[in-house]
């Protein structure tokens with residue numbers, strides 16, 4: 522438990538995980554109609570160095586930025602305010618290199634999906650092939666993101682429904698949320714669990730008391746400093762593993778929605794399965810991510826290959 526507390530108190534925002542949220546979350550909110558054929562070799566002829574270039578950029582990033590991936594174990598306490606710029610930077614650099622090599626060919630959405638997969642694999646998670654050839658959206662997703670993303674204070678029924686509407690089963694949902702084995706959440710996302718849970722109990726009784734204590738210390742100033750954040754997986758924050766599910770079984774789930782998955786009879790069996798069997802988690806996660814990556818793919822008509830990933834072509 523001493524180990525646990527020290528990892529809460531010496532919290533570090535991991536640049537790598539910012540990269541992941543920037544990359545993973547947009548994947549879940551794409552829309553469109555008739556899917557063009559996607560293949561893992563889509564760029565083989567038109568941009569043969571696609572994989573090399575992406576791998577090169579992520580590897581460089583890792584070498585340059587010791588706060589990424591495995592180095593998270595160092596856990597020093599600085600918080601870098603320019604973090605979101607870092608994730609953005611990775612995509613921009615990949616896009617710039619790819620535009621030089623093969624202009625107008627590789628979509629930003631394929632860059633995002635492939636980078637997410639590469640980062641997951643590099644931190645110990647499963648490898649899965651990404652079907653390539655998707656186009657980028659013609660409509661800004663900003664407003665859609667809000668309406669499409671689950672929030673930690675939603676009921677499990679509401680969250681299950683949101684995934685169901687998109688065609689994902691409860692088991693697939695539990696597997697996907699396993700992405701919380703990496704990354705972090707800002708104090709505001711769980712502050713009600715530690716400061717004002719209910720009239721009679723300030724702290725959510727489902728939280729491990731020592732963990733709650735550590736989180737309270739960490740977030741003591743969060744209204745003054747809204748960048749304060751805690752790792753989603755307090756035990757192995759930089760490693761893509763099944764520790765997230767083991768944590769849930771011990772009251773070490775950070776978000777109310779995480780913890781609820783270990784209690785709700787619809788989700789608990791899958792949480793218990795993944796906590797006991799990492800292979801089962803990895804297999805299901807890879808399959809579900811594949812399903813996410815082909816979810817409502819854009820055809821040429823309602824999509825384009827952006828020249829810049831932060832703006833439309835016209």
Ligand code: HEM
Pocket residue numbers: 538539540541542543545546671672673674680697698700701703704705706707708710776778
């Ligand atoms: C039950 C549904 C879900 C809820 C309620 C939820 C909620 C959240 C919240 C509140 C955060 C913290 C954001 C912040 O403070 O900046 C977060 C982080 C994150 N979520 Fe989820 N999420 C859900 C499902 C998913 C899924 C399906 C994925 C990916 C497949 C995912 C990937 C991530 C990642 C990678 C982070 C870390 C962000 C970072 O380090 O910057 N989440 N999630």
Ligand SMILES: *[C@@H]1O[C@H](CO)[C@@H](O)[C@H](O)[C@H]1NC(C)=O
Pocket residue numbers: 599601602603604607
């Ligand atoms: C924060 O990150 C930026 C971009 O990655 C870097 O240039 C800067 O030196 C970092 N600052 C600190 C205090 O680590």
Ligand SMILES: *[C@@H]1O[C@H](CO)[C@@H](O)[C@H](O)[C@H]1NC(C)=O
Pocket residue numbers: 672674675
């Ligand atoms: C859930 O959280 C969001 C964002 O923090 C807030 O706007 C909303 O009112 C909350 N909903 C409930 C039911 O507490």
Ligand SMILES: *[C@@H]1O[C@H](CO)[C@@H](O)[C@H](O)[C@H]1NC(C)=O
Pocket residue numbers: 738739740741742
């Ligand atoms: C909160 O703020 C107080 C006073 O500014 C400071 O002494 C303390 O170290 C801060 N705590 C954290 C966890 O940042």
Ligand SMILES: *[C@@H]1O[C@H](CO)[C@@H](O)[C@H](O)[C@H]1NC(C)=O
Pocket residue numbers: 798799800801804
């Ligand atoms: C774990 O899951 C995998 C994949 O479903 C399965 O092949 C294996 O037999 C399971 N291991 C145990 C110990 O149940």
